[in-house]
Amino acid sequence: MAGRRPRLAELCALVERVRQVPFNPNITMAELIALSRRRDAPNPGIEVEETADFERMERDVHAALHKPPTWDSKARTGPGEILHSAAGCDGCH
Secondary structure, X not given: OOOOOHHHHHXXXXXXXXXXXXXXXXXXXXXXXXXXXXXXXXXXXXXXXXXXHHHHHHHHHHHHXXXXXXXXXXXXXXXXXXXHHOOOOXXXX
């Protein structure tokens, strides 16, 4: 995606930086972008042109990033912590 939709990749990377939560726990979008720019990266094919809908979404995302999150992020914890913090969990022992 980073090579084919660079503006979307940059927007995702911005969200990750501001919210400090990666979309993928194994690699950040910034890392994917860096990999896509390497000389030995696969050819991404045709770059997708962004439309007016993307422009609106981009403005909405920037506006939303100026506000605090409306949810308590569990993404910074491991999956076991999320399960064990659920109401009524006895620790699965």
